[in-house]
Amino acid sequence: MENASVTVRLTGKEIKKIDSLVTAGLYTTRSDFLRHAAMHLLREEAPEIPDLFLDTNILLGALIADRKAHISCLSILLQNNIALVTNEYVLKEARKIMEEVYSFDQEDVNRFIEFLRAKMEIVKTPSKEEIKKINSNDKSDRPIISSAQKHRCVLITDDMPTRKDAGKYVLALGSTEAIDLFNIRLAKEPLKYGRIR
Numbered sequence: 001m002e003n004a005s006v007t008v009r010l011t012g013k014e015i016k017k018i019d020s021l022v023t024a025g026l027y028t029t030r031s032d033f034l035r036h037a038a039m040h041l042l043r044e045e046a047p048e049i050p051d052l053f054l055d056t057n058i059l060l061g062a063l064i065a066d067r068k069a070h071i072s073c074l075s076i077l078l079q080n081n082i083a084l085v086t087n088e089y090v091l092k093e094a095r096k097i098m099e100e101v102y103s104f105d106q107e108d109v110n111r112f113i114e115f116l117r118a119k120m121e122i123v124k125t126p127s128k129e130e131i132k133k134i135n136s137n138d139k140s141d142r143p144i145i146s147s148a149q150k151h152r153c154v155l156i157t158d159d160m161p162t163r164k165d166a167g168k169y170v171l172a173l174g175s176t177e178a179i180d181l182f183n184i185r186l187a188k189e190p191l192k193y194g195r196i197r
Contacts, residue, residue, distance in 0.1 A: 021181075051085045057159055059090065
């Protein structure tokens with residue numbers, strides 16, 4: 001087989017996306033990514049996209065319109081092109097916050113949790129032995145980081161300390177970075193006319 005040389009011009013944004021995938025360990029170098037992308041194009045296949053593990057703040061950000069990254073979180077949750085994963089620990093944490101902090105009534109909480117169970121793959125909370133292997137300043141992040149690592153997911157969280165700690169184990173992105181990197185179409189801004197029953 002003859003070696004061929006190809007020149008590719010990439011924008012700074014495209015290079016940043018490729019570098020994120022290299023940093024995550026999905027590819028060894030930029031050239032490795034481009035070689036894989038070319039092979040997929042020649043075979044007319046889509047490159048493999050890792051599953052996204054959603055942290056509690058992403059689930060709540062999708063639900064609560066006044067949270068900072070609401071549209072990005074909602075867009076990630078509603079898209080159908082990338083598999084979504086979370087664990088039982090995150091669902092329990094989301095339920096607790098919805099009830100105790102935001103005072104949602106039980107029926108609305110149950111409906112949201114049912115929606116999540118239908119929309120995403122829910123995996124078991126990691127064992128104590130698995131959690132101990134994760135070094136994180138916030139112990140409550142350990143089951144989240146452990147599950148993302150175990151299931152080979154990209155962790156999506158808008159909590160900067162969690163992203164920093166998780167970066168030792170998995171690729172961790174904020175919701176707006178995930179929208180950019182995975183080309184997720186943004187949901188439209190909801191109407192602000194109050195709650196419809």
